[in-house]
Amino acid sequence: MGKEAAGEGILRNELAPEEFAALSAKEKKRARRWYLPDLPEKLAGPVVDNHTHIWVPAGAAQAGHSDATLTPPRGRMLPNEEAAAMEAAGVCHAITCACEVPDLLPTVAVAEADPAHFSAALAIHPNEAARHRGITATGPDGLAQELAAHHALSLEEAIDRVAQAARSKAVVAIGETGLDYYRTSEEGRAAQIEAFRAHLALARELDLPVQIHDREAHADCVEVLRRDGAPSRVVFHAFSGDAALAELCNREGWYGSFGGQITYPANDELRAAFHAFDSALILAETDAPYLTPVPWRGHPNAPYVMAWTVRFGAELRELAEAQWCAQLLENTRAVYGELGAA
Numbered sequence: 001m002g003k004e005a006a007g008e009g010i011l012r013n014e015l016a017p018e019e020f021a022a023l024s025a026k027e028k029k030r031a032r033r034w035y036l037p038d039l040p041e042k043l044a045g046p047v048v049d050n051h052t053h054i055w056v057p058a059g060a061a062q063a064g065h066s067d068a069t070l071t072p073p074r075g076r077m078l079p080n081e082e083a084a085a086m087e088a089a090g091v092c093h094a095i096t097c098a099c100e101v102p103d104l105l106p107t108v109a110v111a112e113a114d115p116a117h118f119s120a121a122l123a124i125h126p127n128e129a130a131r132h133r134g135i136t137a138t139g140p141d142g143l144a145q146e147l148a149a150h151h152a153l154s155l156e157e158a159i160d161r162v163a164q165a166a167r168s169k170a171v172v173a174i175g176e177t178g179l180d181y182y183r184t185s186e187e188g189r190a191a192q193i194e195a196f197r198a199h200l201a202l203a204r205e206l207d208l209p210v211q212i213h214d215r216e217a218h219a220d221c222v223e224v225l226r227r228d229g230a231p232s233r234v235v236f237h238a239f240s241g242d243a244a245l246a247e248l249c250n251r252e253g254w255y256g257s258f259g260g261q262i263t264y265p266a267n268d269e270l271r272a273a274f275h276a277f278d279s280a281l282i283l284a285e286t287d288a289p290y291l292t293p294v295p296w297r298g299h300p301n302a303p304y305v306m307a308w309t310v311r312f313g314a315e316l317r318e319l320a321e322a323q324w325c326a327q328l329l330e331n332t333r334a335v336y337g338e339l340g341a342a
């Protein structure tokens with residue numbers, strides 16, 4: 001176990017620094033996918049990762065094993081390792097999202113076991129909604145869709161599992177739910193809309209915020225929210241709209257949660273949206289293990305890595321880091337209330 005491959009990540013590396021150095025350029029690129037980023041300098045104030053997916057031992061937990069005996073796949077950490085790295089970075093808390101049936105109860109268990117560091121958000125993901133209807137047609141992204149054993153549950157049964165698990169005090173949001181017109185084919189849209197509406201109703205019933213997954217479906221997400229009546233707190237997770245959608249969110253009082261994508265050079269339109277948002281409506285997230293911010297793009301993501309995104313945001317807004325962290329924390333509390341020690 002190499003621990004200090006300089007500049008190539010320090011956590012759970014599978015190769016010693018000299019082994020890494022000996023790799024070809026192509027092999028290095030591949031190896032980066034499981035080399036976690038270095039720990040950042042601690043942020044000037046505490047912040048919350050309001051949307052992430054930490055690893056949970058879903059299948060094993062269902063089989064009755066203790067998670068302490070399990071090793072996460074490469075590039076992923078155990079919850080206590082995530083928490084230690086978060087502490088070091090100044091990311092004091094993370095809302096970890098389960099959006100497939102097998103992950104629901106293990107994710108609630110992680111949040112219940114360490115409420116200082118973790119809370120849970122639960123839903124059936126829009127792409128999962130279509131699968132629970134047996135729809136496997138390929139979407140515009142061209143990825144083959146396959147069904148797993150848990151898709152034998154009907155969509156209604158799957159959402160009912162969410163409703164049951166969401167009774168835990170560790171659950172602070174319903175999400176991610178919404179519409180994904182990129183991964184799911186047109187045949188799957190009806191299932192997505194139905195699931196979205198059921199989740200909105202659940203969020204209203206439990207008075208929880210909703211975290212929306214909106215991929216290439218801005219107008220329809222807004223339409224469903226307006227038609228059905230939005231819950232009192234709405235968060236567009238991994239906000240991907242333009243300045244016009246940001247201004248619409250400002251008018252509605254809806255939040256935009258920004259991840260590592262704002263650091264990507266090509267995303268000028270997203271940065272324009274970030275500038276257009278009211279400061280009081282911006283949240284920060286990782287959506288780990290995906291969407292790792294610059295300069296660690298290509299490596300796995302984790303809640304502690306949000307420090308780079310927060311610093312980048314402070315620079316964009318031309319604010320001192322401490323001031324931006326305080327604003328993000330205030331916004332987080334306005335949506336989710338007090339979280340752990342945050």
Ligand SMILES: [Zn+2]
Nearest residue numbers: 053097176287
């Ligand atoms: Zn997510």
